[in-house]
Amino acid sequence: MSPPPRGAETVHEVTVTEPADRIDRALAELLPLSRSRVQRLLEAGRVTVDGRPVRKPSEPLRRGARVRVEVPSKPAPSYAPEAIPVSVLHEDDDCLVVDKPAGLVVHPAPGHPSGTLVNALLELRPEVAGVGSERKAGIVHRLDRDTSGCLLVAKHDRAHEILSRQFAERAVEKRYWAWVWGHMDGESGEIDRPIGRSRSDRQRMSSRTRHGRPAVTRWRVLERYPVGEWLEVAPETGRTHQIRVHLAEAGHPVVGDGRYGGGPTRARGFHGPQRPLAEQVAAAAARQALHARELAFDQPSSGRRIRVEAPLPADLARLQEALREMR
Secondary structure, three states: OOOOOOOOEEEEEEEOOOOEOOHHHHHHHHOOOOHHHHHHHHHOOOEEEOOEEOOOOOOOEOOOOEEEEEEEOOOOOOOOOOOOOOEEEEEOOOEEEEEEOOOOOOOOEOOEOOOOHHHHHHHHOHHHOOOOOOOOOOEOOOOOOOOEEEEEEEOOHHHHHHHHHHHHOOOOEEEEEEEEEOOOOOOEEEEEOOEEEOOOOOOOEEOOOOOOEOOEEEEEEEEEEOOEEEEEEEEOOOOOOHHHHHHHHOOOOEOOOHHHOOOHHHHHHOOOOHHHHHHHHHHHOOOOOEEEEEEEEEOOOOOOEEEEEOOOOHHHHHHHHHHHOOO
């Protein structure tokens, strides 16, 4: 499945080889268009069957019918392409996985109108402009500004719809590496606590809220150090700040995460010979020590399972080395 060429208008012409109950569903399977996009084109009178305009999404299709679909070009994006270095970890006709660096905001916002991953993608792969929406530019999910690692981008609307559905149905595997303060209770476990907006601070998320949504995070210890641990974390849901909130409320915030209690002041909670070790860790953490290590999903066209890993960035490699020297 390849994205349609960009121009004044793209015209798709197909001959139906198998009868279908609904034209919107059939065209979404035959063309690189989402079902909602097909429905809008039907409503606009841009779909004909054997030369006859069709507007009803529920219109059946017979074998041998000739379908013509006129797709107007998308308007030029209002966000400017920017040459921001971003590594591509995987790419095919439907999607790509990029290695988002820490410190890079994903979407433009009032405080960050430029210099975002969206701007970088518009330069790197111009065809993603408007995919999903103008603001999304093909991005299927998000990572916090100071979280590094795997981020999935769709290259056309149908792929965006399919991949978004996989996230909604929890068919996407996400594995993170996190370095946390203190020691978890056991070698592995699960945190099942709903998350919503904090009642006292709208910039924070919390499980202590009246309107929390279900959130589940599984974890296991990879290495132990005198003042902390290296964890593999697998969130089954994708709530805002989920991993950071769950670990902080378990008493073990992510190292360097000042918003949820893992910043430099955390070192003051250690005493005796552990205090200087904790201060060394705090000094070595330039940002929250959270990395989206692995992403696995079904390729939209083939259904083949794709598994992508992001290498450990240099700043977290230095933090890990500092922790290992303490053992």
